[in-house]
Amino acid sequence: MNKIRFDELGLKDTVLNAINDLKFENPSDIQAKSIPVSLQGCDLIGQAQTGTGKTLAFGAPILSQMAPPSGKVQTLILAPTRELAIQVSEELAKISKYERYKILPIYGGQSFDKQLGPLKKGVDIVIGTPGRIIDHINRRTLKLENVKFLVLDEADEMLNMGFIEDIESILSHLSEDRQTLLFSATMPRQIKNLAKNYMKPDTEHITIAKKSMTVSKIKQYYFIVNSANKFESLCRVLDVDNPKSGILFCKTKKGVDELVEAMQSKGYVVEGMHGDMKQTQRMNTLKKFKSGNLNFLIATDVAARGIDVEDVTHVINYDLPQDTESYVHRIGRTGRANKEGTAYSFVSRKEVSSIRQIEHDTKSKIDKKEIPTLADIFSAKSGSILDNIKATLEENLYENFLPMAKELINEYGAEDVTASLVKLIFDKETNYEYDGDTDTNTSFTDDIVRLFMSVGKLDKATPKDIIQFLDDSAGVKSKEIGRIDILDKFSFIDVPESLVDVIISNCNGKKIGKRKVNIEISNKKRR
Structure with missing residues (x-):
């Protein structure tokens, strides 16, 4: 059965054009089911797992219905965390690129002055954490009388964080003829009561079934990289692991094409698969991969559906997928037929929280690994290099080269000659021309900021505890x-x-020991 397309959902042309630019091929289940309901103007409860594309599910229909930009807040979106508020803001900016709406995230931890300027000039969409929204309402710096669309994103998480009273207070400042869209992974009693008291009687309830997520025999790791060193980092990992057969995943068709070109230029035997390719071309590529004529296949999620190859040793998320379900589907391409497999993910520091969410959803551990150094690569290659040299010596097939060897040895010495020849072999066996080991992480050339953290000696916190906490939670070394x-x-x-x-x-909001941590900028910077 063919999946529904975005252009069949009734969205505005400008929104469709933006979605097309993002190379999204088909709507997710929550998007396909909720967008038509939202476009009818109905209140909606969308119950689906975290990370299933809910931002586009509410953003696309709202943007399709909003009045032209006016500088008055037409849409208010409540999110439980600063991080989610920023993420939603960034996603809405992408799907509203052909409109002129002004979008503003507001949250605690950022100075009021940074938020007051845009609010005074006028914004159309506000995404905020409940506490900071309340602060602006009390200061009369945020006017909500023109709000036509309200979104409660991850409502159960806001409940868990104790925001239920703040939410009810905010709702009391909004017009009753608004459209309310509530999204939540679970439906605890307080969320049901909230919906009953503040949403229309004919509210539509859409539930997307939670799918089983298992990653049993797969070893999972992640690397923190930045965009500048991402491809070199991939080459280093491949040179150390030397996978026999691997599938690499990119978010977009363009990303697949660019990675294929980059890897082929370095001598990797690789081809790509995505939705813009003809079916015959995709089938031929898959046939080559299954027969072992390709070492690597690079694909989008949609193109990879139906790939069933037993001997895939590695799955690499060159781009992290948008949700846990996609992650599980991807890495399930390895570890087949009761064999062990390896899954690697390349992430930015901002995406470390997504790794933690995947761990939570799958009840598995994704360990952090360091990008291999040149010493690591040499160590990994040295065994095969020595084996090849020994095999050549034992076969006695080098007599024609002895005069050249003697000449070089007389001039430079046996040790230096041997080392230089080993280097030539090493360079040939590595696909990337590494200049050396560079620290890919942020250095202290930046201004230094002093942070306040709400744990101390009475909580039995040590420097080691704090360092480990920052590494585990934010990937900071x-x-x-x-x-x-x-x-x-x-x-x-x-x-x-x-x-x-x-x-x-x-x-x-995370814990060191039993103490929930609050971190904010201290009053003074240090140099």
């Missing part, structure tokens, strides 16, 4: 952390300014 001062009830940490947002968005 010990060498990126400066001075740590631990006092009785709180601590201060010096970090580069460029890591402040990453640390605050990924660490706030």
Whole structure:
């Protein structure tokens, strides 16, 4: 059965054009079922797992119905965390690229001044955390009388964080003729009561069944990379692991084409598969991969459906997928027929929280690995290089080259000649021309910012605990952390300014031991 297309859902042309630019091929289940209901103007409860494309599910129909930009807030979106507010803002910006709506995320931890300027000039869409929205309402800096669309995103998470009273307070400031869209992974009693009290009687309830997620025999790891060193990092990993057969996943068709071109230019035997390719071309590529004539296949999620190859040793998420379900589907391409498999994911620091969500959803552990150094690569290659040299010596097939060898040895010495020949073999066996080992992480050339952390000696916190917490939660390494001062009830940490947002968005609300952590910028910067 053919899946429904975005252009069959009744969305505005400008929104469709933006979705097409993002190379999304088909709507997810929650998108396909909720968008037509939203476009009818009905209130909606969408019950689906975290990360199933809910932002587009509510964003696309709202943008298709909004009045022209007016500088007055037409849409209010409530999100549980600063991180999600920013993420939703970024996603809406992408699907509203052909409109002129002004979108503003507002949240705690950011100064009011940064938010007041845009609010005074006028914005059309506000995405905010409940506490900061309440602050602006109380200060009369956010006017909500023109709001026609309200979204409660991850409502159960807002409930867990104690925002239910704030939400009810915000709802009391909105017009009753608004359209309300509530999205939640679960439906606890308080969420049901909220819907009953503040949504229309004919509210549509859409439930997307939670699918089983198993990753039993697959070893899972992630690498933190930035865009500048991502491809080199991939080459380093491949040179160390030397996979016999691997599938690499990209988010978009363009991403597949670019990675195929880059890998082929370095000598990798690789081809790509995505929806723009003819069926015959895709079938031929898959046939080559199954027969072992290709070492690597690069694909989008849609193109990879139906791939069933038993001997795939590695799955690599060159781009992290948009949801846990897609992640599980991807890595399930390895570890087939009771064999073990390896799954790698390349992520930015901001995506570390997505890794934690996947761990939570799949009840599995995804371990962090460091990008291999040149020493790691040499160590991995040295065994095969020595075996090849020994085999050549034992076969006695080098007599014609002895005069050249003697000449070189007389001039440079046997040890140096041998080492130079081994280097030539090493360079030939590596696909990337590595200049050396560079620190791909942020260094302390940035301004240093002092952070306040709400744990201290009374919580039995140690510098080691804090370093491990920052690494686990935000992917920040010990060498990126400066001075740590631990006092009785709180601590201060010096970090580069460029890591402040990453640390605050990924660490706030999580626990060290039994203590929930609050992190914010201290009053004073250090140099």
